[in-house]
Amino acid sequence: MEKLSNPQVTIETIKKYEFAFQKKFGQNFLIDSHVINKIISAADITKDDCVLEIGPGIGTMTQYLAESAGQVVAVEIDKNLLPILDETLAEYDNVTVINDDILKVDINKIVEERNGGRPIKVVANLPYYITTPIIMGLFEKHVPLLSVTVMVQKEVADRMQVGPGTKDYGALSLAVQYYAEPYIVANVPPNCFIPRPGVGSAVIRLTRFQEPPVKVKDEQLMFRLIRASFNQRRKTLQNGIANSGELSFTKEEVAKALESLGISANIRGESLGLAEFAALSDILSDK
Numbered sequence: 001m002e003k004l005s006n007p008q009v010t011i012e013t014i015k016k017y018e019f020a021f022q023k024k025f026g027q028n029f030l031i032d033s034h035v036i037n038k039i040i041s042a043a044d045i046t047k048d049d050c051v052l053e054i055g056p057g058i059g060t061m062t063q064y065l066a067e068s069a070g071q072v073v074a075v076e077i078d079k080n081l082l083p084i085l086d087e088t089l090a091e092y093d094n095v096t097v098i099n100d101d102i103l104k105v106d107i108n109k110i111v112e113e114r115n116g117g118r119p120i121k122v123v124a125n126l127p128y129y130i131t132t133p134i135i136m137g138l139f140e141k142h143v144p145l146l147s148v149t150v151m152v153q154k155e156v157a158d159r160m161q162v163g164p165g166t167k168d169y170g171a172l173s174l175a176v177q178y179y180a181e182p183y184i185v186a187n188v189p190p191n192c193f194i195p196r197p198g199v200g201s202a203v204i205r206l207t208r209f210q211e212p213p214v215k216v217k218d219e220q221l222m223f224r225l226i227r228a229s230f231n232q233r234r235k236t237l238q239n240g241i242a243n244s245g246e247l248s249f250t251k252e253e254v255a256k257a258l259e260s261l262g263i264s265a266n267i268r269g270e271s272l273g274l275a276e277f278a279a280l281s282d283i284l285s286d287k
Contacts, residue, residue, distance in 0.1 A: 004060040004088060005033035010194055013058055017084050021195060025078050026127030029057045030151070032192035035203070036064050042185040042205045043123050043149035045069050050115035054102045054124035054134060054150075057081065059088035065123060066092035073114055075102045102134055107143045119144040119208075125151040128197070132156070132172055135206070139179040148180070148206040157184050157202035164273050171230045174274055175223065178214070180206035214278040222281035229269025229277075237269050249284055257283040 004010050010031050013019075021027045030036060039061065045051060045068040056062040056074035058081060065072045071094045076085065079099055089095050096114070098105065111120055122145060126134060131152045138148060152160075159168045161182040176182055185203040190196040216222045228244035229237050238254040241247055255265040261279055263272075272280075 003033070003063055004029075004058055005031060005036055005064075007031040007194065010058065010060065013084060013088065014194075017080075019058070019080060019084065022078060022080075025055075026129045027057060027078070028125070028193040028195060028197045030060050030125050030192060031194050032188075035151075035186065035188055035192050036061050038186050039123060039149055039151070039203055040064055040068050042183075042203065043121055043147060045121065045123070049146075050111075050118070050120045052107065052110065052120050052122045054122065055127060056085060056097070057125070058084045061123070061125060062089055062095060063092070066095050069121075070094065071114065072096070073098065073110055075100055075105055077101050103130065103137060107138065108141065111144050117144060119146045121146050122148040123150070128153045128156070128199075136172075136175060139175070139208075145208045147208060149185070149203065150206075151188065151201055151203050153197075154187060154200040154202040157182075157204040160204060160206070164271055166270075169270050170233075171223075171226050174226050174277065176206060178212050178274055180208050182206050214275050216278040217282050218285045221285050222277055225281055225284070226269070226277055229272070233268070233270065235268070236266050237272070238265050240269060249287065253284065253287055 002009050010029060045065065047070045049069045051065050051069045051072045053062055053065060053072055053074040056076050062072060062074050073096050075098045082099055085097050111117060122138060135148060138145060159170060159172050160176040161184060162168045162173055183205045185205055188201040188203060224246045225241060228247055229240045232240050238251050241249055241254045242251040257280055258265050260283060
């Protein structure tokens with residue numbers, strides 16, 4: 001059978017099953033074998049790997065993953081795609097399709113059952129509207145991971161890898177860089193998809209750190225501080241933290257903590273790096 005990365009085969013398959021794209025699931029199917037090969041090679045998939053694919057669609061990338069990986073677990077929310085996947089993946093015996101919402105699936109359980117608890121690799125052409133919750137869910141639930149190689153909106157990929165002082169820098173940059181090392185593999189134009197998305201995309205690989213690059217006493221407090229300081233970007237850091245409903249520090253406490261770090265009380269969150277947020281969190285966690 002010819003692969004689905006041939007646009008003609010994709011179109012025929014969609015017509016055969018009278019498949020209707022669901023806007024609510026953010027469905028844009030990849031139709032470019034060069035891009036798929038770049039993703040597989042960036043993720044460094046081998047027969048030793050168990051791969052979790054999020055949102056396989058009609059199975060375009062799944063076919064390539066099945067040929068490279070030891071086994072593939074594909075989680076697809078849209079039940080209308082199941083009969084298509086039955087056909088397009090029929091010749092691969094190392095693929096399991098689970099019909100569920102990835103945000104509700106117990107991924108740690110999948111890793112335990114399918115890979116004996118050993119770290120997996122995640123590969124996906126992610127729906128843009130839930131990219132951040134999916135990626136943060138994987139990291140915050142401490143899923144045993146080697147890497148996450150995903151197609152995302154280009155501006156989201158940019159946000160994940162920038163440093164302090166840039167306009168794209170924010171809570172997502174800090175969170176991703178606390179857990180993993182980001183690397184943009186390729187920029188992908190809209191014509192590589194059916195239907196074409198209205199924005200450019202990028203493939204980004206996040207290689208999980210064995211140990212985070214900074215030590216912090218209370219990880220959750222640090223992330224609450226980070227969120228508070230970017231929720232109102234125009235405010236100074238001390239005002240953002242003091243006004244946050246998630247935190248109960250006074251402006252004075254924040255100013256004092258910043259002063260002890262040699263940081264001006266008038267600074268904004270976007271000027272601080274991960275190490276400074278960790279240090280600030282450690283001082284405030286003793287309050």
